[in-house]
Amino acid sequence: MTVQSKDVNLDKLGGTLYPETKNSEQLRWHSPLEAPFHIAGFPWLAEDGIYRRLPLASSEVVPPAVDTLAYCTAGGQIRFRTNSSRLVIRVRLAGPANMYHMAPTGQCGVDCYIGEQGEQNFITTAKLKPAESEYESQLYHWESPREVAVTLNLPLYQGVEEVWIGVDQDAVLSPAPAYASSRPVIIYGTSITQGGCASRPGMAYPNILSRMIPMEFVNLGFSGNGKGEPELAQIMADIEDPAMFILDYEGNTGKSENIAGTLPAFIQILRDRHPEVPILVVSRICTAEDQFYSERRELNDTRRLIQIQNVEQRRTEGDQHIHFVDGSELLGNDFVNDCTVDGTHPTDLGFLRMAQSLAPVIKGLLQL
Template structure:
């Protein structure tokens, strides 16, 4: 049973930044060795809130193999969880999955005191000694100062299989992209997708702040080997005019850096109260139609690698049951989003 570890137990501690561990989901990890979703920048280079949100570790993963009979994690976080409508396990927790790519199965999630900004936790112990493949998902809405992996002292650490492709799938968007409001990290739709595609996923969802900043577009353009860039920031533009003003330039910057990388533009999902709030429905339709026409015009101008999809199709007939607050999807909503995006990405990427 998962539980906090005792202080007297003998463990060997490992730094996941060291080989043969693999760190995934942080596009600038190799250059900066930071659990951070954007490159380190000088003050004022991007909006301050974006600089802060870049330290949230959504989409980050630790991958390794081990024959350990006991597996423990020790984490030091930026702060305790204070979210009102997001589970603490999603904000500050790590998920553990076992299995090789394509067959990763959930094992457990860290549990900790509600006011903890650091903790030590046993994922498993007294298991049969054999090689297991481990994927740990980082917290979605918190920064991580330090994380260490503990095993029984005589355990070995081995390489996790390399990705089938070196290219990455990049998601840019909102708090929904970042993972709001699932119950644990592994249930965010980008993490769900990362277990279906043997490729690295980069989560650049910025809670309340996916506003089409050109500085972020340029940073995305600097990411090496993108296989696809998904643009899904509709919901964070308070007024449709903001979306209409920013998106053409955002897409232009992306295309100037990557002329033939597929770009998928998603309009926002429906909100849970749209069956009564007709103004919200009408506003969503205006935004959807603008994005669809923008992509269509770029296609007519010769861009064969840009695509549009109506986000309202992702949740299906049960869209009204898929949120925790009328806006942010629950685990069910994120699963429906992942299920809707899976065939789209397979077709765009020609992924078998």
């Protein structure tokens, strides 16, 4: 006997996936591009007025793929205080969710944290229909007004064209809590830096670090395209008053001679403009697949040694502000098997382990 399976629709079975936002017309709507909101993660927002991680106009020509990926809002955060009893968000994306190995909430969603800097607690993620590129979602609803500091993490793998914040008609909005330092930490890297494949935006490792270390983190991870082009170094060097540069791009470099050729030039461009800003070079993490492919392990070992040698040579030459972290140790040996979605890209557990390993190093270098 053949038994035909049935489509499971939780909306019809009582397990509502997409609850309606009731009475949203009673709210007052604000653009986070206006005061008193603070938007982090987009160094060129003031000039360009859009949610984009690289400048629209630059003398440096970046590869087309990087230019496209710059519209993904990975690392972008909206920060503010409010005493509203309700918080609702409206988002218009450049496109819908379309990745097989990443949750739509991570690719296209917005998640919400409540609390002061360094004491933020996750409350919820926006509900969205993966096939649609616009959504409205309630993030919380108290019984009475309550003043809280809010951090909203923007989508990791999709562009955001518009965001609107809905609060009570009589709600007070005020500036976000101050950072420990006004200087940003800039992280350059691959899809893993960008946040693939976190289940929601707040679980990408740069966003986790931003909660552990109350500073602005600028996420310049470009999926499949963190290749160390000098044009990217020049653009990064233009960011005003950086606290630190983190280079985590080995995973996209391919043959060992590629990183051997790009890393010295990339570092030198940053160092010429910022002589005393710490530069942290992070080698590639170990992944579940590595244990089964000896050639891959050998390649990783070779590329790691190249990075170590570059850092040691510069330190020997007098640059005491450059440092190295062995990425193969970030996940911990006991966690590698269960730390990736597809054998390569971290799960939330993997990203948490990365951040927990990196945070003490970063704090030490920043003297926090």
